[in-house]
Amino acid sequence: MNQHQQRICTAPHSKVYTHCNDCRLNSICLPLSLEFSDIDKLDSIVQRGKPLQKGDNLYRSGDPFKAIYAIRSGAIKTWSSSRDGEEKVTGFYLPGEVVGLDGPAENIHINSAIALQTTSVCAIPFDRLEALSRQVPGLQRNLLQLLSREINSDQKQFNLLGRTSAEARVASLLLSVSARYERHQLSAQEFTLPMSRSDMANFLGLTLETVSRVFSSLQKRNIVSANRKDIVITEMLALRALTHKNGDETCR
Amino acid sequence: MNQHQQRICTAPHSKVYTHCNDCRLNSICLPLSLEFSDIDKLDSIVQRGKPLQKGDNLYRSGDPFKAIYAIRSGAIKTWSSSRDGEEKVTGFYLPGEVVGLDGPAENIHINSAIALQTTSVCAIPFDRLEALSRQVPGLQRNLLQLLSREINSDQKQFNLLGRTSAEARVASLLLSVSARYERHQLSAQEFTLPMSRSDMANFLGLTLETVSRVFSSLQKRNIVSANRKDIVITEMLALRALTHKNGDETCR
DNA sequence: CTGAGTATTTGACTTAAATCAAACAGTCGA
């Protein structure tokens, strides 16, 4: 691991090339079941810049839409602000996920996207991706799937925001983050949340005090152990049970 | 109006042909800025069946994904049911709108879709639409826009479900339906809601009693006049003001 | 190492909406 770290550090950091072929996320980020030659074509349009620092904007609401972004490491938060100045967190994006799919609708970004920690992304220029996906049938399909998945995951979020308890919402978010880290061979039980209590609360339609109280309660019941952003899920099944609207013990 | 009714009834009702060219919704449903010859191509793959009756399913959760559906008249409700049997209304779709965009992700429908009233749709087989959109660059763009719009409208819904008052939610839904009818030269002030209080409540993350109380309150204040599903918005500006989270009179 | 600033936790109290319950109003088939 040290060796690996070192290799990256010694390279000029604006040129940390990884061919899509070699990227450990390639089966996830744009799940491209493409021929090798097609992956080369995709790789040739992907732009890898220097990492974003915590607090850097990837794009801001109103920016012209140029590219979608596959996250390689770190975490991105997207949010929109309404007329009355309120900010609403619309999503958290982890490695292997793609942000920026709000762009094609109006050719500008509706949301803003900001790095929650040091984050590196692959920018995929959308016009070139569109052109490429006319040539490569599988790619067009994958692109449509990508957008459709976003729709489905947004709609899942409705379930959460509509009439579920604060506890169910927090439990769902923890499990979602856990599952998403697990896909990358990371621990599903132990991880560090990239976002603050306040961001969680906003995303879940709660206040930060309520979120904090739920954490305290979960800890008291030995379901999770939470030290600030460091989370250990000790009772995965119990946590899952809490996501079912009525914490109904009978239907376990 | 009687005449019109009759004309439709005398024709074999499975063959009410309308070329996409002639459809009064064509600038809206698939906003296809296409050449005439391309519209012909699109028209050739569109399938127009007999209208759905109230309560008929357009598709059900788990059904293989074959087509997306442009609504010509009537109204469709989509909903998903979670493990614990709870049903969650995920959207209402009015004429000129497209349902079924949950399908491409997994090649099955995640949600179910049901007609809220007599409804006619154009089924657009997705594999043929995909093939066509490889040939017609503008069409590919429009298809991607369609999906991206759905993402954005879903995310707007987050704003509503997260921490806004019952009144703001109901007001937003009324205004949304109003605006969507207005696009079809219908009155923005007077219309008939296609859905029940219970559906509204479910969609908005409220109980039907609360929705009913909000209607009563709006009526008492002469902002809207509501007789069951028949709505007259008498004070459009006042209604708009209610959608801003804090019914703050200062920032009017 | 210190102190300002930010994030989080905890407590006391309030409130908006849920729940429970009952009445009322349309709808539709027999």
Next chain:
DNA sequence: TCGACTGTTTGATTTAAGTCAAATACTCAG
């Protein structure tokens, strides 16, 4: 036309989560 049924309204009460407030625990720059 009646009566069952479904959808809607209204009222009384409860409760989960919000609000306000203060203490505590980190973080990071100097």
